[in-house]
Amino acid sequence: LVFQDLANEGLWKSTKDKSIIVSDTKEQVIEATNKVEFTLTLSPSDTKYKSIHNDTFDFSYTDCFGRAIEGFLDRTLKIGGVMAVQLSRDPAMAFEGPPNYKIVYFRKCNNSTFIAMRKVAYANTMSSRSASQRKLLQFFSEEKKAVLGNLEDVLLEPPRSATGKSKTYLRKTKFLPDLLNDSLEGYSRRVYIDVGGGHGSTRWFEQNYPTRNKDFDMYRIETVPETEVESDDAWEGPPTQMGISDWLWRNVKAEEYVVMKADAEVVEEMLKSKAIALVDELFLECKPIGKGGSSKRAYWECLALYGRLRDFGVAVHQWWG
Incomplete structure (x- = not known):
């Protein structure tokens, strides 16, 4: 449902976008997208990360967002590209969106929370995590509650x-x-x-x-x-x-x-x-x-x-x- 919703919102063009999935359960994710053929699917422990060029993808999805995964997805996502994230349910894993992204989508589905962010600049052109990280809607944690x-x-x-x-x-x-x-x-x-x-x-x-x-x-x-x-x-x-x-x-x-x-x-x-x-x-x-x-x-x-x-x-x- 979430992938269909992203497509309906124009955030994911399944037949045109170069897309990547990073997930421990990538087979289940692909099944959920009606077996759409993604450009690349990786697990968090994969060894292919360094071989992928910068600015390769139009769309990325992950359900294991963290500093290492964030850095890789940001490096390989084009300006204007969309990064979709399934947020962790663990209160200790509070989400902080990268400062060079703008939130364009939010949805709760089957007790999970999904957001999508559009890349608006390269990371090195933005200041350190700034006021955008303090916006209340970007804290999905016990602190926000x-x-x-x-x-x-x-x-x-x-x-x-x-x-x-x-x-x-x-x-x-x-x-x-x-x-x-x-x-x-x-x-x-x-x-x-x-x-x-x-x-x-x-x-x-x-x-x-x-x-x-x-x-x-x-x-x-x-x-x-x-x-x-x-x-x-x-x-x-x-x-x-x-x-x-x-x-x-x-x-x-x-x-x-x-x-x-x-x-x-x-x-x-x-x-x-x-x-x-x-x-x-x-x-x-x-x-x-x-x-x-x-x-x-x-x-x-x-x-x-x-x-x-x-x-x-x-x-x-x-x-x-």
């Missing part, structure tokens, strides 16, 4: 008004920089994105978020194509016709620190496209039936979406502004 477990409790029923319990809830918000004790210094850029909202959330962000006195680039994105985004010198925005996921892939990088406020429909699109992997911290606006707007969601559906985001590894908060 502990961080998410320290977020504020979800409200099991919506507040009666935006001026009462909702403000109390926002005051109790446990922000990601505080939970990680992160100075926010190591990122190439810090970004706040307000999708579909006015200036209210921006003012709240500026007054309450622990920015550590660092500058954030601010974006307000209107999701309705017919609506013209109001001009404001303090804001930049994408063309309204572009989907939010496409815009994120084009304008946000893994090594940047990204905070976003968005409604449920936008977030569901980002989950489907995996663009949610670019967001460090999310404020989820999900108004149930009877709480304004045109939403047809029951509140339990909002809670279910919140749970999916937590399962995915997103530091998510409810937004009641």
Whole structure:
């Protein structure tokens, strides 16, 4: 299923790509791909590694990711190539993606977690493991679970008004920089994105978020194509016709620190496209039936979406502004 999914996403062209598998169970992997003929299959103990030239493959897959395997796969993968990894279930084997890669795929299947990363540069052109390695979604370990477990409790029923319990809830918000004790210094850029909202959330962000006195680039994105985004010198925005996921892939990088406020429909699109992997911290606006707007969601559906985001590894908060 995972290989078919990668093919459907355009990340693996089974009949065109030069592909390699490194696995202790390579026969089972090949069986799972409907016996597609890979260019090369190796076991971790194979002796052929040194004989393979640099920049040979378009696609690589491994279920035994480690420093030695990482170095070999990185050396032999072309720029723009995709490395797919089945992550270890051992908490001691926390995954740290190489800094010259960008995560483009995430999926859980049969109690296993798979990611795919696109090679965007040669390793020697990147600095040492940087802020991109601190992005929460790149930690699949007990540490990540502990961080998410320290977020504020979800409200099991919506507040009666935006001026009462909702403000109390926002005051109790446990922000990601505080939970990680992160100075926010190591990122190439810090970004706040307000999708579909006015200036209210921006003012709240500026007054309450622990920015550590660092500058954030601010974006307000209107999701309705017919609506013209109001001009404001303090804001930049994408063309309204572009989907939010496409815009994120084009304008946000893994090594940047990204905070976003968005409604449920936008977030569901980002989950489907995996663009949610670019967001460090999310404020989820999900108004149930009877709480304004045109939403047809029951509140339990909002809670279910919140749970999916937590399962995915997103530091998510409810937004009641």
